[in-house]
Amino acid sequence: xxxxxxxxxxxxxxxxxxxxxxxxxxxxxxxxxxxxxxxxxxxxxxxxxxxxxxxxxxxxxxxxxxxxxxxxxxxxxxxxxxxxxxxxxxxxxxxxxxxxxxxxxxxxxxxxxxxxxxxxxxxxxxxxxxxx
Numbered sequence: 001x002x003x004x005x006x007x008x009x010x011x012x013x014x015x016x017x018x019x020x021x022x023x024x025x026x027x028x029x030x031x032x033x034x035x036x037x038x039x040x041x042x043x044x045x046x047x048x049x050x051x052x053x054x055x056x057x058x059x060x061x062x063x064x065x066x067x068x069x070x071x072x073x074x075x076x077x078x079x080x081x082x083x084x085x086x087x088x089x090x091x092x093x094x095x096x097x098x099x100x101x102x103x104x105x106x107x108x109x110x111x112x113x114x115x116x117x118x119x120x121x122x123x124x125x126x127x128x129x130x131x132x
Contacts, residue, residue: 052116
């Protein structure tokens with residue numbers, strides 16, 4: 001898959017990100033010199049984790065016929081030590097439905113196994129950047 005980020009000339013830092021047939025704007029905050037017209041790259045990174053956990057939990061509950069009505073995922077960032085090599089994300093799951101305590105714990109465990117969580121914590125990601 002190819003993802004492309006193309007600068008929007010109407011804004012100082014805004015880029016339009018193309019993912020298959022989807023378009024997402026990305027920008028820096030006003031304090032960083034952008035127009036805050038979209039999420040920052042850090043926001044998108046954090047959002048990927050939230051979305052993955054939500055989708056993974058929902059898929060698992062449907063697959064196991066667990067009476068999950070809704071899942072909301074909140075991720076809070078602490079980037080205060082990022083330059084020291086530590087980037088902290090605190091994730092909270094809000095599960096609704098007729099769920100036993102055991103099912104809630106099972107879904108919590110499943111959330112910890114989402115593919116993006118694994119990519120962020122257990123996989124070495126190699127990035128190569130070249131001039132086109």
